[in-house]
Amino acid sequence: MENFVFSSRAKTTNLVLMGVGLVCLVLSYFADGGEGHHMRFWTNFLHNSVFFLGIAALAGFALAAFTTAYAGWFVQFKRVWESFAAFLLPGLFLMGVIIVGIWTHTTHLYHWNDEAAVLGDAILTHKSSFLNKWWFTFGTIGFVGLWYFLLGKMRNISIAEDNDTGDKDFSYYRRYKKYAAIFLPIFGFTSAAMIWQWIMSIDSHWYSTMFAWYATASLFVAMTALTIMLLIYLKSRGYYLGVNEEHFHDLGKYLFAISIFWTYLWFSQYMLIWYANIGEETIYFRERLDNYPVLFWLNLGINFALPFFILMRNDTKRKMGTLFFASAFVFFGHWLDYFNMIKPGARLTLVEMAAHEGGHGEEDHATMDHGGETDTHAGEAAAIHEEADPEEKYADATQLEQGTNLQPADATTGSAIESPGRRITAAQPEAGVPVATDFRGGPPTGDGTEGPREFEAIMDRNEVDVFEPNHFIQEEYVEDTEMIGHLEEAGSHLEEGHTLAFKSGYTLPGLLEIGTFLGFLGGFLYFVMSSLTKARLEPKHDPYLEESIHHHT
Numbered sequence: 001m002e003n004f005v006f007s008s009r010a011k012t013t014n015l016v017l018m019g020v021g022l023v024c025l026v027l028s029y030f031a032d033g034g035e036g037h038h039m040r041f042w043t044n045f046l047h048n049s050v051f052f053l054g055i056a057a058l059a060g061f062a063l064a065a066f067t068t069a070y071a072g073w074f075v076q077f078k079r080v081w082e083s084f085a086a087f088l089l090p091g092l093f094l095m096g097v098i099i100v101g102i103w104t105h106t107t108h109l110y111h112w113n114d115e116a117a118v119l120g121d122a123i124l125t126h127k128s129s130f131l132n133k134w135w136f137t138f139g140t141i142g143f144v145g146l147w148y149f150l151l152g153k154m155r156n157i158s159i160a161e162d163n164d165t166g167d168k169d170f171s172y173y174r175r176y177k178k179y180a181a182i183f184l185p186i187f188g189f190t191s192a193a194m195i196w197q198w199i200m201s202i203d204s205h206w207y208s209t210m211f212a213w214y215a216t217a218s219l220f221v222a223m224t225a226l227t228i229m230l231l232i233y234l235k236s237r238g239y240y241l242g243v244n245e246e247h248f249h250d251l252g253k254y255l256f257a258i259s260i261f262w263t264y265l266w267f268s269q270y271m272l273i274w275y276a277n278i279g280e281e282t283i284y285f286r287e288r289l290d291n292y293p294v295l296f297w298l299n300l301g302i303n304f305a306l307p308f309f310i311l312m313r314n315d316t317k318r319k320m321g322t323l324f325f326a327s328a329f330v331f332f333g334h335w336l337d338y339f340n341m342i343k344p345g346a347r348l349t350l351v352e353m354a355a356h357e358g359g360h361g362e363e364d365h366a367t368m369d370h371g372g373e374t375d376t377h378a379g380e381a382a383a384i385h386e387e388a389d390p391e392e393k394y395a396d397a398t399q400l401e402q403g404t405n406l407q408p409a410d411a412t413t414g415s416a417i418e419s420p421g422r423r424i425t426a427a428q429p430e431a432g433v434p435v436a437t438d439f440r441g442g443p444p445t446g447d448g449t450e451g452p453r454e455f456e457a458i459m460d461r462n463e464v465d466v467f468e469p470n471h472f473i474q475e476e477y478v479e480d481t482e483m484i485g486h487l488e489e490a491g492s493h494l495e496e497g498h499t500l501a502f503k504s505g506y507t508l509p510g511l512l513e514i515g516t517f518l519g520f521l522g523g524f525l526y527f528v529m530s531s532l533t534k535a536r537l538e539p540k541h542d543p544y545l546e547e548s549i550h551h552h553t
Helices: 008-031 039-068 075-086 088-104 115-119 122-127 133-163 171-198 211-236 245-276 279-291 293-311 320-356 378-387 397-403 484-490 511-532 545-549
Strands: 423-426 453-456 473-477
Touching: 008 039, 008 511, 039 075, 039 088, 039 133, 039 171, 039 211, 039 320, 039 511, 075 088, 075 133, 075 211, 075 511, 075 545, 088 133, 115 122, 133 171, 171 211, 211 245, 211 320, 245 279, 245 293, 245 320, 279 293, 279 320, 293 320
Parallel strands: none
Antiparallel strands: 423 453, 423 473
16 A cells, blocks of 8 residues: 555544553642652653654654665655654653753753752853853754754655656756765764763763763664564555565664674663773662662663574564564663663752752652661761861771672772762871872882872762771862762762662663653654655656666675
């Protein structure tokens, strides 16, 4: 069949899913109540909005990339990707809800949106030229709007090509390819910036240069999996009869290959951060390993082990049932991946807000496992430090070694940890007082004397860092200063031994999260299927259509 008919049964199914999602969103708004600042609602809304908007954007990226590469195998079903990409417009409206929440301060998703927190935080002050509501607003509207404009032009040209029988010089195709070539570099740079804004800045003190690659690869796999499932559904309804097992084999190869690429990025990011052992970086994985181990390893298992072992065989990528099964699990797995990116950082913000408000009775703090230790606030510790004699301004290096690092300190190496925080000098104030080494146990200076040594203090919002006993510590200089106020902010709420109790919707997805996901999926599919009805399923005048029909590789 040349044209898609959106059946009443399919409409009803998607509308029911949308209704379930709406109910779950409303319930999640009241699940946390006032004390939770409705964080469960806002994280669920952001999670699904970014996830499905990202799938739309990556479908447009696939269209543009294959077009500029003169590929023809995908042309038969390119209307599916064009319909995916059209969801950028409703996705932009969904992100508009987040923007309104940021401007009205009804959401506390982003720590950097609290002006008082930024003023008292050197790291956030340093990042404030990028992490601010103006950048978030105009970046979201401007960049997503530009993506939609360019991909919309491509779709309009493609439909116009169908309606024109006199295009002998392929002028439509050349114009289509021109917009595709314009879209690619723009999307490459701007998508990274928006992923940093939307997702990475939830953990506002943390950053990774690989994060944009990682998050984009996750979306590409999810987009490919959803494409496979939708094509199998459409074939079962009598559409796309020309799409054969060779096309599915190619899609299966992309599903397998990008899953391995995602795993490569996952491992590279984790391994480099673990090996460098820098506190500002390790805290992201330390938080997830300590408080969300099931989620952390389940994410890797579903998104690597399952597609690796199922799709490695050549024949499994040609079997519709096996391919649909793998695609469904991988699609959900990468939704879970975004859950893992968003929820722990948002919950950590709640814990810190409870600490600032004196909310020791807040749920997250109250359910924290303190490991039998006494809870001591960093502000009190700082005050005691100021009142003490110089000889008493010492601390225990054991906590530094255990507090922020994924691997224990090495007493045999002298390499210091580099950190963009506050530089400290451990100096000898008077004869007979030993000089501090770095926390990996570095030796005295090269000339054999006990001269001054410098090391980097690991300072982040989750740990109160302390140093070796019997060493007088004086500040040499401050660059990107981490001040006492930052220590007070961190408190001792997440020191070694403090773990968060299980909490549905954060530790693992609850029924409200699953229902919200199904609602957004229903809305996405409703929009895509409605879009499919507006043009022929196969672009009959595309110059590469015949290559796609006779695709037998």
